[in-house]
Amino acid sequence: MYVAGHLLASIAFAKIAHKPLGVKFFPLAVAAMAVNLIDADHLIYYYLDDGTKSSFALHFLHQSWAFLGLAVCLLALVLKPWQNLIFGIFFALMLHYGLDLLANVFVYDLNAVIGFEILCLALLAFLFRNDEQRLKYYLFFVGLWLFVNLVLGFITFILGWKPDAHRGVYLTATLLTLLGTLAFWKLFKPKHEQSDVS
Numbered sequence: 001m002y003v004a005g006h007l008l009a010s011i012a013f014a015k016i017a018h019k020p021l022g023v024k025f026f027p028l029a030v031a032a033m034a035v036n037l038i039d040a041d042h043l044i045y046y047y048l049d050d051g052t053k054s055s056f057a058l059h060f061l062h063q064s065w066a067f068l069g070l071a072v073c074l075l076a077l078v079l080k081p082w083q084n085l086i087f088g089i090f091f092a093l094m095l096h097y098g099l100d101l102l103a104n105v106f107v108y109d110l111n112a113v114i115g116f117e118i119l120c121l122a123l124l125a126f127l128f129r130n131d132e133q134r135l136k137y138y139l140f141f142v143g144l145w146l147f148v149n150l151v152l153g154f155i156t157f158i159l160g161w162k163p164d165a166h167r168g169v170y171l172t173a174t175l176l177t178l179l180g181t182l183a184f185w186k187l188f189k190p191k192h193e194q195s196d197v198s
């Protein structure tokens with residue numbers, strides 16, 4: 001999957017899973033979004049991947065998915081106070097890999113990828129329908145989706161950068177993942193946490 005699909009699916013996952021996991025939505029959502037930074041591994045062998053190759057065959061944080069998953073589980077055993085959140089991170093990691101596998105099935109067909117992203121938007125609209133801040137969330141989801149795809153569309157279709165010829169494509173994708181996560185952090189950080197400090 002590409003950046004927008006990963007980020008939107010991560011937020012939907014956090015909204016669905018935070019209660020069963022016994023953790024707050026906000027930290028789980030931020031952690032699940034940040035997990036997608038594992039795609040930074042594409043920067044190393046970018047020249048082998050035209051954007052439609054299996055990440056599991058080429059990129060080391062995807063090749064070592066089982067080891068990474070095990071390491072996160074072990075971390076949950078060691079850091080007991082953070083156990084539930086770390087298990088949430090484990091699920092978010094598996095979600096990322098699962099979506100990459102799904103995208104491989106469709107050979108990263110652009111219609112299928114965009115279709116999946118629109119399904120994510122619809123799911124998020126449903127999941128946040130009773131939230132006090134739903135309008136702010138909806139604006140963020142649609143804004144994130146448009147911004148990420150317009151930037152990536154601009155560099156690939158207008159500037160003509162090819163992922164396997166220009167490291168800038170995967171670098172931009174990584175920066176967009178980071179920016180999306182930080183924007184979510186800034187916009188939705190619970191206010192009571194700030195007032196607790198003052």
Ligand SMILES: [Zn+2]
Binds near residue numbers: 001055096100
């Ligand atoms: Zn990936």
